[in-house]
Amino acid sequence: MFETGATGRVGYFLGLITVLVALWLGLSWDYSFKPVIASLGAVSIVLSAVLAFRFDILDREGSPYARLFQLMAYWVWLMVEIFKANWVVIKACLRSTLDINPALVKVKTGCESDLARTVFANSITLTPGTVSVEVEGNKILVHALYEEEAGPGAFDEMDRRAREASDGRGKS
Amino acid sequence: MTEIIEFWNAFRPALGSALLLAGAVLAVIGTVGVLRFPDFYTRLHAASVTDTAAATLAIVGMAFLAPSLAIVVKLAVVWLFLFLTGPTSSHALANAAHTAGLQPMIGRLGEDDGGRE
Numbered sequence: 206m207f208e209t210g211a212t213g214r215v216g217y218f219l220g221l222i223t224v225l226v227a228l229w230l231g232l233s234w235d236y237s238f239k240p241v242i243a244s245l246g247a248v249s250i251v252l253s254a255v256l257a258f259r260f261d262i263l264d265r266e267g268s269p270y271a272r273l274f275q276l277m278a279y280w281v282w283l284m285v286e287i288f289k290a291n292w293v294v295i296k297a298c299l300r301s302t303l304d305i306n307p308a309l310v311k312v313k314t315g316c317e318s319d320l321a322r323t324v325f326a327n328s329i330t331l332t333p334g335t336v337s338v339e340v341e342g343n344k345i346l347v348h349a350l351y352e353e354e355a356g357p358g359a360f361d362e363m364d365r366r367a368r369e370a371s372d373g374r375g376k377s
Numbered sequence: 378m379t380e381i382i383e384f385w386n387a388f389r390p391a392l393g394s395a396l397l398l399a400g401a402v403l404a405v406i407g408t409v410g411v412l413r414f415p416d417f418y419t420r421l422h423a424a425s426v427t428d429t430a431a432a433t434l435a436i437v438g439m440a441f442l443a444p445s446l447a448i449v450v451k452l453a454v455v456w457l458f459l460f461l462t463g464p465t466s467s468h469a470l471a472n473a474a475h476t477a478g479l480q481p482m483i484g485r486l487g488e489d490d491g492g493r494e
Contacts, residue, residue, distance in 0.1 A: 232454065234447035284433075291430040295403070298410030298423055306485045307419050330464035330471075333425040336418065338471045348471065348481055350422045 217263045218254060220270035225250045266320050272371060279324075279370035286363070287332055290354075294333040297350060308352035309338070312345045312360050316368045325367040329360065389441050396438030403431035417474055418481040421467060428463040432456070 229246045230236075257263050269276065297305055312329075316322045326337040326345055334354055339346040349355035403426060410423025436456045440449045 228454070231450040234445075234450070287429050291403075291426055294410065294422055294426050295406055295430075298406050298413065298426070303413060303415075303486060305414070305419060307416075307481060308483055309481055326468065327461075327464040330467050331425070331429060331460065333429060334422050336421050336425070336471045337468055338418075338475045346475070348418045348421075350419060 214263060216271065217265070217268040218258065221254050221257060221263065221268045222250065224268075224270055225253055265318075266323075269320060269371070272373075275370045275373075276324075279366055282366060283328055283331070283363075286328075290332045290334050293354065294350060297334075305350055306352045308349050308355060310347050310349060310352075310355045312347050312355075312364075314343050314345055314360075314364050314368075316343070316364065316372070318372055321368050321371040324371050325360075325364055328363055328367055393438045393441030396434050396441065398438075400431045400434030400436075400438060403427070403434060407431060415486060416482045417479060418471065421471060425463075425467060428459070428467070432459050432463075 229250060233242070233246065235242055235246075257267060265271075314322060314325055316325050322340065322343075322345075326340055329335050329337045329345065329347055334350040336348045337345050338348050347355055347360075407423050407425075407427035410426065411420045414420045414423055433456065436452050436459075440452050443449050443452065
């Protein structure tokens with residue numbers, strides 16, 4: 206299901222080059238293209254890409270840009286969730302009498318690939334009020350500030366969206 | 378058209394300052410939570426308010442105050458790296474505490490259960 210052949214690696218390589226060029230242009234903001242500066246930029250970009258190739262990290266985790274749009278759409282959804290969850294924790298911080306209900310729960314995830322699991326676990330941690338403590342196989346140990354926020358099914362939608370964003374809508 | 382741009386340029390610093398102020402207030406709220414919550418794991422939750430909402434508001438505020446688009450791009454990159462590394466370090470802390478055998482406090486907690494009086 207995942208590209209592993211020569212064409213796949215060329216795709217990852219080109220994706221990495223494109224992103225590095227965009228990053229260099231964005232950070233240097235130099236469009237005069239003086240020979241010295243531009244050649245330094247080109248050399249550093251090629252060197253980074255060749256090193257990534259030599260380190261054998263040019264795979265769908267090291268260069269996940271084929272799914273950039275799906276991941277960005279997921280990111281937008283996640284930002285809304287983060288701000289909703291922030292509100293809960295802010296109220297908990299400011300309540301005059303401390304009133305929290307921490308719990309340690311096991312969350313089962315349908316994410317198969319390492320990339321999807323990383324996205325899901327990182328999303329749980331990024332959302333205030335829940336922190337992923339340990340990942341074992343397809344179970345994630347989550348510490349939550351409020352037990353009712355982490356009840357059964359509370360992470361189902363995030364799980365599904367993380368899986369679809371990083372692995373596609375296929376079975377996987 | 379020029380009027381819209383003029384209005385925008387006059388309005389921008391006020392909006393940027395307001396967002397920066399809101400970010401600072403949220404950072405203070407997160408700190409209050411870190412001091413009030415009873416144990417390590419719950420304090421981690423309070424710190425994540427500073428990590429996400431406060432950082433986002435501050436960076437968006439700075440983007441409104443930025444003199445050129447180049448700065449905005451750099452701020453966007455900073456924001457992206459914050460959001461990628463923040464949860465990783467939080468997870469590393471929580472995982473280290475769990476591996477070392479630190480037991481979290483479980484169940485409903487009031488002011489008497491080890492919270493700061």
